Structure formats: C-alpha cells, structure tokens
Amino acid sequence: MNRRFVNLLLYAVIVVMILPMAVLLLWAFAREWPWPHLFPTGFSVRGWVHLLNPATGALPVLFYSVLLSSVVTFLTVTFSLPAARALAFCEFRGKQAIEIFVLSPMVIPTTAIAMGIHVNFIRLGLADTFWGVVLSHLLPCLPYGIKILTGVFGALGDRIEQQARVMGAGRMKTYIYVTLPLISPGLVTAGIMAFVVSFSQYFLTFIIGGGRVVTFSLLLFPFIQGGDRHLSAVFSLAFIATVLLWVFALEALVRRWVKKGQYFYM
Structure with a gap:
C-alpha cells in the first residue's frame, strides 16, 4: 500500500512538472487558443520566424x-x-x-x-x-x-x-x-x-x-x-x-x- 502511494505521488509530481511545459509547447505553435477549447484552434510559426529572423x-x-x-x-x-x-x-x-x-x-x-x-x-x-x-x-x-x-x-x-x-x-x-x-x-x-x-x-x-x-x-x-x-x-x-x-x-x-x-x- 505504501509503495503504491509512493508511486502515485511520484507520477503526480511528474505530471505537475510536465504539464506546464506541454502547455508552453502548445502555445509556441498556437495562433489562437480561445476558451473553452482544450487545444488550440489555429497554429502558427510566427514566433519562430521572429526568433530566427536576422532582422530582429x-x-x-x-x-x-x-x-x-x-x-x-x-x-x-x-x-x-x-x-x-x-x-x-x-x-x-x-x-x-x-x-x-x-x-x-x-x-x-x-x-x-x-x-x-x-x-x-x-x-x-x-x-x-x-x-x-x-x-x-x-x-x-x-x-x-x-x-x-x-x-x-x-x-x-x-x-x-x-x-x-x-x-x-x-x-x-x-x-x-x-x-x-x-x-x-x-x-x-x-x-x-x-x-x-x-x-x-x-x-x-x-x-x-x-x-x-x-x-x-x-x-x-x-x-x-x-x-x-x-x-x-x-x-x-x-x-x-x-x-x-x-x-x-x-x-x-x-x-x-x-x-x-x-x-x-x-
């Protein structure tokens, strides 16, 4: 029972750590993400172009x-x-x-x-x-x-x-x-x-x-x-x-x- 609790706690910690990074990764390619949609409704690489553009x-x-x-x-x-x-x-x-x-x-x-x-x-x-x-x-x-x-x-x-x-x-x-x-x-x-x-x-x-x-x-x-x-x-x-x-x-x-x-x- 204790081992199962420790494993569940470990998985919960991993999810808590990964979830913000997953959201950040989705926003990096999202053009728009209105409420209440679970995922972005449009995608864009505008930010990456801005980052890699020599003019910026x-x-x-x-x-x-x-x-x-x-x-x-x-x-x-x-x-x-x-x-x-x-x-x-x-x-x-x-x-x-x-x-x-x-x-x-x-x-x-x-x-x-x-x-x-x-x-x-x-x-x-x-x-x-x-x-x-x-x-x-x-x-x-x-x-x-x-x-x-x-x-x-x-x-x-x-x-x-x-x-x-x-x-x-x-x-x-x-x-x-x-x-x-x-x-x-x-x-x-x-x-x-x-x-x-x-x-x-x-x-x-x-x-x-x-x-x-x-x-x-x-x-x-x-x-x-x-x-x-x-x-x-x-x-x-x-x-x-x-x-x-x-x-x-x-x-x-x-x-x-x-x-x-x-x-x-x-």
Whole structure:
C-alpha cells in the first residue's frame, strides 16, 4: 500500500512538472487558443520566424547573453573559491557576521541594490557597459557560489590535502590535482546556479545596462507583460533550451577534465 502511494505521488509530481511545459509547447505553435477549447484552434510559426529572423537580432542577443552570463559564472566561481575555503576551514572573530553579510544580497531587494550601485557605476564610468552589467550580476550570484562551495569544502574536509602535502606536493599542485577534482561536483553546481541567476536577470541589466546592454531577458519580459502568449512561449522555450544546453556542456566539460587527468582510482 505504501509503495503504491509512493508511486502515485511520484507520477503526480511528474505530471505537475510536465504539464506546464506541454502547455508552453502548445502555445509556441498556437495562433489562437480561445476558451473553452482544450487545444488550440489555429497554429502558427510566427514566433519562430521572429526568433530566427536576422532582422530582429534575437539570436545575436541570445549568444551575447550566453557570453555575458558565462563571464559572470567564471568570475563567481573564481571569487567564491577562496572565500568559501576560508569560511569552511578558518576560525576567526566575526566569522558569523561575515557569513550573514555574504548572504545579504539574497535578502535585500534587487531594486535597492540596483539603485544603490547605479549612482556609483555612473561615477566610475561603468554604467551602460558590458563590465558594469557583469559586476552588477556578481552581487546576486556570489552568495550562491560561496554558500554552495562552503558546504562542499566543509563536507570534504582538508585531510586529503594534508596527505598530499605530506607526500611532497606543493600548494599549487595540491590545489590543482587534489582540491579542484574533489570539489568538481560543487563547482558544477555553483556554476549552474550562477549562470541561471545571471541569465535571468532583468532589473539589474535594465538599470545598469541602460538599454545599451541588451540581454535575452530584456527581449523576453516585454512579450510576457504585453500578453503575447505565442511569442512569450517561443522565447521561453529558447531560454530554457539555452540554459539546458549550457548546463549539459558544463557537466561534460568538467567530467572530461576530471576523467582525462585520472585523478581518482577506484
């Protein structure tokens, strides 16, 4: 009885997850879907033509967004590694206060953050620039990266690193050949979170970019707000597909790097 209940619950969860995607897929090809019809009464590829048409510039913006979010992901992981290691292994006065401060961008509204840094970015000449948007995206991304990698470092400990040092490995070799392969699952998780958060940023990009730095989210949200469900569905599917492809590529790249180095022996 319990097993049957678990299976029914699992199937219900699967249906709940698949149903919105099925509706989104239908809207991506629906010209009209009036109430109370169960399925669209007309079909169209207007949205796909708009997405793929070079005159609209949607695809270049999509590739530009992937580049921008990839840079944000790289910087997030790079900056999160030393901070997470220090929070996991070092004991010092004010550690809890620093941990709370690191997580504060997750609590403070994005509007307050954007308006606060926009004035400073104007003074520094970073407003309406690629790097200004990248730096602004680091604010919501870094807390996730630091939190994830702190947990990974805390779970693994530093005994294996100490063993490598005892056997004659220097700090750099220990870090490259021992630490990074061990935390590679955490690196992938932190990278995925950073990419998704950056790729979906709308308000920060709109304020800091000033309309000159255009990302795919800036193209998507007006269609959603305007009520064009067909174009919204098409751009949403392109958004989801891009994120999934990037995630699979990152996992394959990290898996190939770890396997090529033969860092683990089973």
